Amino acid sequence: xxxxxxxxxxxxxxxxxxxxxxxxxxxxxxxxxxxxxxxxxxxxxxxxxxxxxxxxxxxxxxxxxxxxxxxxxxxxxxxxxxxxxxxxxxxxxxxxxxxxxxxxxxxxxxxxxxxxxxxxxxxxxxxxxxxxxxxxxxxxxxxxxxxxxxxxxxxxxxxxxxxxxxxxxxxxxxxxxxxxxxxxxxxxxxxxxxxxxxxxxxxxxxxxxxxxxxxxxxxxxxxxxxxxxxxxxxxxxxxxxxxxxxxxxxxxxxxxxxxxxxxxxxxxxxxxxxxxxxxxxxxxxxxxxxxxxxxxxxxxxxxxxxxxxxxxxxxxxxxxxxxxxxxxxxxxxxxxxxxxxxxxxxxxxxxxxxxxxxxxxxxxxxxxxxxxxxxxxxxxxxxxxxxxxxxxxxxxxxxxxxxxxxxxxxxxxxxxxxxxxxxxxxxxxxxxxxxxxxxxxxxxxxxxxxxxxxxxxxxxxxxxxxxxxxxxxxxxxxxxxxxxxxxxxxxxxxx
Ligand code: AHR
Numbered sequence: 001x002x003x004x005x006x007x008x009x010x011x012x013x014x015x016x017x018x019x020x021x022x023x024x025x026x027x028x029x030x031x032x033x034x035x036x037x038x039x040x041x042x043x044x045x046x047x048x049x050x051x052x053x054x055x056x057x058x059x060x061x062x063x064x065x066x067x068x069x070x071x072x073x074x075x076x077x078x079x080x081x082x083x084x085x086x087x088x089x090x091x092x093x094x095x096x097x098x099x100x101x102x103x104x105x106x107x108x109x110x111x112x113x114x115x116x117x118x119x120x121x122x123x124x125x126x127x128x129x130x131x132x133x134x135x136x137x138x139x140x141x142x143x144x145x146x147x148x149x150x151x152x153x154x155x156x157x158x159x160x161x162x163x164x165x166x167x168x169x170x171x172x173x174x175x176x177x178x179x180x181x182x183x184x185x186x187x188x189x190x191x192x193x194x195x196x197x198x199x200x201x202x203x204x205x206x207x208x209x210x211x212x213x214x215x216x217x218x219x220x221x222x223x224x225x226x227x228x229x230x231x232x233x234x235x236x237x238x239x240x241x242x243x244x245x246x247x248x249x250x251x252x253x254x255x256x257x258x259x260x261x262x263x264x265x266x267x268x269x270x271x272x273x274x275x276x277x278x279x280x281x282x283x284x285x286x287x288x289x290x291x292x293x294x295x296x297x298x299x300x301x302x303x304x305x306x307x308x309x310x311x312x313x314x315x316x317x318x319x320x321x322x323x324x325x326x327x328x329x330x331x332x333x334x335x336x337x338x339x340x341x342x343x344x345x346x347x348x349x350x351x352x353x354x355x356x357x358x359x360x361x362x363x364x365x366x367x368x369x370x371x372x373x374x375x376x377x378x379x380x381x382x383x384x385x386x387x388x389x390x391x392x393x394x395x396x397x398x399x400x401x402x403x404x405x406x407x408x409x410x411x412x413x414x415x416x417x418x419x420x421x422x423x424x425x426x427x428x429x430x431x432x433x434x435x436x437x438x439x440x441x442x443x444x445x446x447x448x449x450x451x452x453x454x455x456x457x458x459x460x461x462x463x464x465x466x467x468x469x470x471x472x473x474x475x476x477x478x479x480x481x482x483x484x485x486x487x488x489x490x491x492x493x494x495x
Contacts, residue, residue, distance in 0.1 A: 001429050003391035006436040007409040007418065013384040014339035016410065019063040019166075021377040022121065023349040024291065025109075026070035028096050033311035034360040035350035036112060037104050041361060048103075049112055052364040056356050057116040057349065060370075061377050064121040064166060066290055066345045067109050071095035073171050074127025074179035078137050081105020083156055094179055098312035106141065107153070110162045119165065121208075121290070121345070124198075126170030126190055127180035135197035138167070142202045166206050166343070168290065169194055169231075172213040172241060174223050184223045188230025195234035208237040208288045208343070215242060215264045224268060228275040228285070237288040237343060240268055243295035243353075244326060251322045251452055253398035254294070255425040258329035258406050260398065262337065265289070269340040286342035292330060293347050294323045294369070311360075315352045319367040321449035321462060321481070328372035328447075328483040329423045331380070332408035338384040346373060357458075365458045371447055371465075372483045376421055379485060382413040387420065391431065405431065405478075416490030424478040427452065431478040435486070440474025442488035443467060448479050 025031050039048035068076055072095045080089050080102045088102035104112075106122070113120045122141070124134035136149055141162040143150035150161065172178050173187040182190065191209050198205060209231055212220040224238065242264060246254035265287060272285040297317045305313045317323075327346075334344050350356045355370035387409040393401040406423040418439065424431045446466050454462035470476050470486065478484050 001392050001404065001426060001431050003389065003405055003431050003433045004436060005407055005420065005422070005433060006388040007385050007420070009385065009411060009416065009438055011386040013336065013386055015383050016335060016338045016381060017342040018381060019343040020334055020338065020341065021060070021062060022064035022066065022343060022345045023060070023062050024066040024070070024345040024347040025349050026352065027068050027072040027076070027093065027100060028070055028348070028352050029314040029316065030311045030351040030358070030360070031348055031354070032104050033101070035358055037108070038360065045115070047108065047111055049115055050358065050364065053350060053356060053358060054116050056364055056366055059378070060374055062116065062118040064119045064343065064345070065113055065349065066121040066123065066168065069095065069123060069171055071171060071178060073123045073125050076125050077129070078106055078125070078133070082107055082140070082153070092308060096312060096314065097307040099308050099310045101310050106137070107156060107158050110158070120162070121166040121168065121343075122164050123168035123171055124194065126173060126187070126194060127178060131190070131194040131197045134194045135201045138198050138201040138205065142205070165204065166208070167198060168208045168210075168239065169235070170210050173210045174217055174219055175213040184219065184226035185230070188227045191227065192231035192234060195231055199234060206236040207234065208239050208290065209235045211239045211268060213241055215260075221267070221271065224271045225275070228272070232275055232279065232281065232285065235285065237286045238268065238272060240264060240287055240289045241291035243291070243293055244330070245296040246294070246322065247397075250397055251427060252394060252396040252402070252425065254322060254326050255329055255423070256396055256398035256402040257326060258333045259402060261292070261330055261333045265333070265337045265341060269337075287340050288343040289334065289341050290343060290345040291347035292344060293353050294319065294326050295353050316357070317353050317367070318455050319369045320453045320455050321368050322452040324368035324372055324447070324463070325423055325425070325481060325483055327369040328376070328421065329406040329425070331372060331376045332406045332421050332423065335380055335384050335408035335410060335421070359458065363458045366456060366461070368449070368454075368456055368461075368463060371461070371463050375445070375485055379419045379487065380408070380410050380421065383411040385409040385411055385418070412490070418488040418490065420486040420488070422478060422484045422486065424480060424482045424484065427481045429480050433476050433478055435470070435474030435476065437474060437488055439488040439490055440470060442470050442486060444470055444476045445485045445487070446479055447483040448481065452481060
């Protein structure tokens, strides 16, 4: 098959917010206990964090890590997780039916963020708790000293304030599965009053209000409008969450999800613009896609684990190569919507729906989805440019006329080098692609695997990486079922 990609330096979508490359660690399954934290592990540092895991996280260059949930946060008492470890309570976590020993809490998480060079994005509990508890946590974290809670932090051993800039006002509050779920009116009011108190405590913080838990929620749209009506003036971002499935091995439909994500983003962006026009608000409300990923293996395979244990092993997806292609495609959608999506968290980071897996007491290794995220995060910074793609399309259960190529173009922050990220969704045919770009000579990196269901193991990766030069007049051949990165160095880069 044949395709053409046209990119002009003048056709700018937006500078890419580096927070597009963020992730998420929840007190869920083995994300924390035997994931990032395992005192006694041969690689554990003095604080109990696994250095082998940190070594796999650092190259991802994550801007932010969201914490501590997720559904977990809706029953969380943050006070349980600070102070001397030996006196912290063990509780039942009703979100995930596990035991929470509170050995990792807010302060330890701050240390972990520093260890992996990321910023924290903290969520407050708007399920079982109120505005006061949320404002208290801002005081504990961000006030330098001289107040009860800031001095309490100092007495716990963290002299300097944590300076947490980004906060989520609860999590998925429309979901019946949420601890103390709310109607849009109830949540909107609570988010409004909580936002006011949190910003009065520290005016420099930014706040994310909960949008719908996913696009299929029956209240989608109404929820967003009602929440914005109540708390719009106090917030900076509205959240989107969506996980994508592969039903009955239908990979073409899985790979069409990037288009569905695009539609979802555009719908929420339109609602935010509508609110802005109605209210005359100056600064647009940004979108925080703070949970996105592929999620279906564990559920399809009927995975379960005994309840009320610490680090209950759940939702440990074993991602295959088709999932890696899907993640690569979803990333192109996020880049192509960089004008509205300012924050995006790959959910999650370790063991739970994660690009990184661990064995308790043993090895840490990467899943297939790690590779496209790593390369996009490392090379996808700068300015998003509109890529005009002319390519054949296919029909599948997820939709008609799905283009065979997903593509995003990024102009480097310095110099004028261009990087294209392209997924060839044809499972059987290569795509011969001509580039109509300012520079046409450069390097093509392609990721493929022996089969769509190939997986990584602790012993190694199934992914094959090939690097070739672009052909004459900017011609590249993208293998069937491949993720590709085309790097076209600019004049300033010496080409
Ligand atoms: O990321 C796993 C869970 O998915 C989160 O706890 C919740 O917010 C979402 O439903």
